[in-house]
Amino acid sequence: MIQLDGLHGQVAIVGSGIAGLIAALELAPQPVVLITRAGLGQESSSAWAQGGIAAALGADDDPAQHLADTLQAGDGLCDGSVASDILADAHEAITMLESYGVCFDMIADGAYAFGREAAHSHRRILHVGGDRTGAEIISALTRAVLQCPSITCLTDVEARRLTTTNGRVTGIHVQHGRQAEVLRTSQVVMATGGCGGLFDASTNPSGNYGQGVMMATRAGAALRDMEFVQFHPTALDTPQTPLYLVSEAVRGEGAILVDQNGKRFMAHMPGAELAPRDVVARAVHQVIADGGRVFLDARTTLGSSFAQHFPSIYGICNAHGIDPVREPIPVRPAAHYHMGGIAVDRNARTTLTGLWAIGECAATGLHGANRLASNSLLEAVVMGRRAAHSIAGCKIQIPRTALEPEWLPHPDLGLVRSLVSRHLGVIRDEAGLRSAISNLLPMVESAGCASDPALVALSVAIFAYLRCESRGGHYRSDFPNSESMTRANQMTLTEILTHAGSICQEPLLRTA
CATH class of the missing domain: 3.50.50.60 (FAD/NAD(P)-binding domain)
Known part of the structure; x- marks a missing residue:
């Protein structure tokens, strides 16, 4: 009750x-x-x-350098002022977490043990219990x-x-x-x-389809940047649902990506395995799309110390018959962060x-x-x-009346997940986005069991359709270059549905 x-x-x-x-x-x-x-x-x-958790607290680091890395990774669409404010609060955030009983990993002299991850110019990642x-x-x-x-x-x-x-x-x-x-x-x-549960391959809990986004936009709140979904390049390639994550910190400690022939395919890229996640994810995706497989090889750099550095990942790999000390780890991209x-x-x-x-x-x-x-x-x-x-600082009220609640059926993600995985993944194009929109719009309007997840998926598809360029986590094979555009940055539900209706009536095959 x-x-x-x-x-x-x-x-x-x-x-x-x-x-x-x-x-x-x-x-x-x-x-x-x-x-x-x-x-x-x-x-x-x-x-x-x-x-x-990223925090520029090292002696050779500062919030300005953290901000520069953040802006570069954000590919021109970060709000610089907001980003600066948030990153500048890192010290207070860490101190507050410690006041609630969080014990960050330390080195022998009692200083923080900083790790490094992709696109960071410094070791500024704090951990608790290694990979926990x-x-x-x-x-x-x-x-x-x-x-x-x-x-x-x-x-x-x-x-x-x-x-x-x-x-x-x-x-x-x-x-x-x-x-x-x-x-x-x-x-x-x-x-x-987030909304990673909309995808077949995801590192998020399967039931997380963007419920907060759905409730907010149904109530009239505006949405922003819905097209940008980050695909983590190294999820453990097993039949498990959702997929287990093989942390970027493993690459931060020197592990390399190789294909089924043992070829290191990221070596020529700026940053190599520690390039921005969208770059690495597309490279891994391409190897798999060409019929190959991808592995994360930590044998040389970590070897027998793998379990000490990454106890959870080591245990997960072992549970699936993989020994990271003696063999490379099979990986694939998966929806990870919105x-x-x-x-x-x-x-x-x-x-x-x-x-x-x-x-x-x-x-x-x-x-x-x-x-x-x-x-x-x-x-x-x-x-x-x-x-x-x-x-x-706001006065709270008890509203005198509220609508009588009507029980709503449990959301069904089945058909929505299939459409999203096929058309809104690592690489997108106009035909796929139009197909997604034309199939999702009736689900949203039907108010059936698929309506709520379909609404979130439709929002992603509309934003992605209107952004006729490739930038960060959004890649269009029909518009592979980055352009100076900010269209479809913020929309309400009414605007999303209006665009959807119009797109369903437009002729196919616009040209770049």
């Missing part, structure tokens, strides 16, 4: 990844309702994060939340819709089993994660009054067209804190 007695009028946070947990803790002692469809931190991409960073941070924050008397946790409860009146949030529709209720509140924080999402300002406020968004479901402008590795955990902490401070 969903027990909402005494909870109406409290801040509602949807999602229990790092961003949501931080926001709840930073709002204390203000009462907060934390809504999560599983247990705290479960079914969260945060808990699966292996790489770490996300899980260990979630564990520490969960303990803190459970000990915080101002936070009420509604676990195994799924948020499905926002209710609004005159362009303002008035509540959130939640479900458990066959029961549906509306929590009446004027302040909601979306912290629901740079786009709900448009927010530097304080996490959306275009809808009463709604904030943080973490992967939000588009702050930090990542631009291509996220710099390990910037996302930093962003989650910084923006979770900022959202809490922004909310603390």
